[in-house]
Structure formats: C-alpha cells, structure tokens
Amino acid sequence: MPEITKTRGYAIGEMSKRTGVNIETIRYYERIGLLPKPDRTAGGNRQYNHEQLKQLSFIKRARGLGFSIREIRGLLAMAINTEFTCAEVHEITTGHLASVQEKIASLQRLEAVLQDMAAQCSKGDVPDCPIVDTLFELA
Amino acid sequence: MPEITKTRGYAIGEMSKRTGVNIETIRYYERIGLLPKPDRTAGGNRQYNHEQLKQLSFIKRARGLGFSIREIRGLLAMAINTEFTCAEVHEITTGHLASVQEKIASLQRLEAVLQDMAAQCSKGDVPDCPIVDTLFELA
C-alpha cells in the first residue's frame, strides 16, 4: 500500500523553491496575515500544505503583475470565501490596469524629456553641460 | 539707497511654496545631506539663500524626472564643483533613460496580460471568475 500520507508537508525552503518567493518574504507574508499560519513540527519548524502552496503561488503571480498587497488581500478574500462576484474581481483588475496605463504614459513623457536632454549633450569633456543647465534653469 | 540686503533669505515655508517641495521633505533633504545646512535666525529658524533655492529646484526637477537621490547626489556634485565632464553627466542621464525604458517595456507586458484577463471576464455576479482562475492555476 503506497501513497499513504506520503506528503508530510512542505518546509519553508521547499515552498521557497517551488514558488520562487524568498524565505524571509514568506515569513513576512505570514506576519502581515497574507498567508495563514502553518502547522509546526514538534521542533517548531513550519509545515505547509498544498493549499498554502497554491495560495503562495497566487500571491507570487499577483505581485508579479504588480498588484499591491492590499489588492491581493482583496482578491484572496474573494477567491477563498467564494462569496464574491466576478464583477468585483473585474473591478479590481481594471482599476489596476488603469493605474498601470497611467504609469506607462507618465514614464513615456519622462522618456521624451530625457531623450531630449541627452540629445542636446555634446558629450564633451568640458564642464559645461546642457543637461545640468536644463535642470538648473528651467522652471 | 534701496536694495541693501533686502533679501534676508527665505524661510522654509517660502522655499516650500517656491519649489513645491514639502517642508518635511526639505528638512529630510538636509538631514541626508542633499541640501546644505542653511543659516539660522537668532531664534533657530532656517534661513535659505538664493543659491539654496536654486539647488532645491534642481533637486525637485531631477526627482520629477525620476532620478534617484543617489543619482541626484552625483549630478549635484558635478554641477556644484564644476569639476565634471559633460560626458559624465550624459552617462548618468542615458543610464537613467535606459532604466526608464525597461520599466516602460515591462509595464506594457503587464498591461497586455491584465487586458487579457479583464477581457475574459464575464463580469457576472457569480463566484466563478477567469481572473481568479488565472491567478490560481497558471504556472
């Protein structure tokens, strides 16, 4: 009879390897209540189950997509309670999308200014630089 | 005989109004050595001169362009000592430009994913959401 409670759970290092989330960060997520407190071994080491592994992967992906901890809290609450509506999730997502788009637009304006400044520069070895002038003189 | 030491200097609030930099932030810049320690009145209030006003404006603009404090330190050191070469300034600027461009590219990839997710969503009032599914299931 194989496959009887083969998986005694994952140690924190295992969780880290599987999700790519730093060990310190995993403990940090626990501290701020983003990840539930796992079981402990007799000696006190954390033992995670598959559910918690899935949740950490969720967090990792959401963070990778730039969702804030606060937003992830909201998404997780919905995903776990299953007392949410798809529309609510859609709202969080499009809200986040809008802020990403704003950030892109503002960075593109920035890019244009920096390119301008760089283009005006003679790259000479003299202490007279249009970039410094720009920063000092323009309103 | 007018115009004899008319300008006794700027109080911190005046500096704040003229540059748009928060008062707390001005003191913070002083603390970290980004702005020189100004003169004080007999009572201990800060009194800035025109030079310092210009420098704070410089910092403000550079921050607005996304230069880090560290980068600004470098730019300021060059701008003030005038022992810099234009090429050095150019290097800092193009380095910063490159990092801005990277940030734009990565946000655009993000945007695409978020748009995809949002588009797949039915926006229904059921607890079955492709966005949540995506976050949970995809590698």
Place this chain on the structure above:
DNA sequence: TATGCGATCTGTAGCCGCTACAGATGCAAG
C-alpha cells in the same frame, strides 16, 4: 548513538523616499 552541518527559528534593524505626528518654541501683526 553521536556528530556535524545545513535548514530553520525569532527578533530586530535597515533599505528608499518620504510623511505624519507630538510638544515645544519663534516670529510678526494688531
């Protein structure tokens, strides 16, 4: 069974770039 050593533990402090207090003063107008 002892030992060695990597993994994990807790707790705390630091990073960046501010921001927000509290509680004590300064200063200028009326």
Place this chain on the structure above:
DNA sequence: CTTGCATCTGTAGCGGCTACAGATCGCATA
C-alpha cells in the same frame, strides 16, 4: 502683550521587503 500661524526637534510609520545575529532543528553519515 497677546494671538496665532510658522517653525523647531525628534521619533515613528508607510510599503514591501531584505539582512543580519544568535539560537535551535533535523537529517545523513561515521
């Protein structure tokens, strides 16, 4: 002289981690 806003110092907090120190755990080998 009083009123009341401006400013002072010092410290703590934000988000989202990261980096220690110093102690303990747990598993493979001798």
